[in-house]
Amino acid sequence: MVVAVPDSRVPLPFVEVDNCFEEAAVLAAKLDKYARFFARQITDTDGREIPMWRQKWTAPEGRLGDTPHPPVLLVFNQIGPRTAKATIQQVAARTQQHWQGKRSRQYSTYDGCIPIVATTLELLREHGPAGPAFWRFGRPGLQPLDDAVGNPSREAADARARAQWQREKAAAEAREAAEREARRPKCTRCGTKFTDQRWAESEEDAWGTPTDSHPKLCGDCKLLALETERIRKAAKKEADRKRREAAKAAKEAAEAEATHKASGILGRFRR
Structure with missing residues (x-):
């Protein structure tokens, strides 16, 4: 049957x-x-x-x-x-x-x-x-x-082997995570560890060239540094503008003074 x-x-x-x-x-x-x-x-x-x-x-x-x-x-x-x-x-x-x-x-x-x-x-x-x-x-x-x-x-043997493999895999993943955490950069300004996203942003490219403007700073400190640089550049730009305007005014004043003096001398000769 x-x-x-x-x-x-x-x-x-x-x-x-x-x-x-x-x-x-x-x-x-x-x-x-x-x-x-x-x-x-x-x-x-x-x-x-x-x-x-x-x-x-x-x-x-x-x-x-x-x-x-x-x-x-x-x-x-x-x-x-x-x-x-x-x-x-x-x-x-x-x-x-x-x-x-x-x-x-x-x-x-x-x-x-x-x-x-x-x-x-x-x-x-x-x-x-x-x-x-x-x-x-x-x-x-x-x-x-x-x-x-x-x-x-x-x-049963295969179940034990799978359990052993899972334990070894978990241990290996824990070691890799610990080693990676030990390599995680810290902000040189505030000491905060980088997030994964910030770490990826700060990595160099394949030719060793930095791909980020502030690779040593965390995200918040980078924003603060960028704002500080923006204010500094704006202040420098304003100071340069004022210097140019002052130089232009001084030049115009000097030219006016020279013209005035030249007019006075010519007037005396006419008399």
Whole structure:
């Protein structure tokens, strides 16, 4: 039986139900057929090689980088003469090549493996499908189906790695912020630290030429300096104007005096 639940965390389990009549060798042979079926490849319309089963069913590629085959769920109903527990152990031993993952320091990866999960009706009645009723071949103890089919050890390791990366990133950002703050300019007039905008305005261009008229002053002090310079220039301009007017008046007075003297001398000669 194939159960397709696209929105589920276990979207495509293949289910085998056994009443404890079949031998372990028969069940193991079925799993061999599953392995051959899952391994079949076809060429899609884009010229890519894809698993043949994906022509009929849709399922995610796998969690967190794993690319296992769809899971096979073995459900045992203790009616026949064979013991479910013993049969499960024998099937696991005969099919290790299909479910055995590759172990790293923190977790196993299951690329190209079949997640084979076994349970019994008794366990399902006791714990329900969301409870610890499933044994994943190659793992100790019972797990909920979601964990049994997935890779919780890798999820936990990846979560720890993400948390460590976040901590390192935050620490690096804090160091960079502290180093940048230490480089932040201060106003040479009032000692106030520059704002980010004022800092950017005071930066030199690519050729080392200042782009601001007062790169050593904060915004307020720059405005005050500009106003002071404006008043000084206006005062200087006014003083220059007055000097020019005074010089012009003095020149006109001197010319008038010279004209007056010349007129007096000519008058005496006429008499």
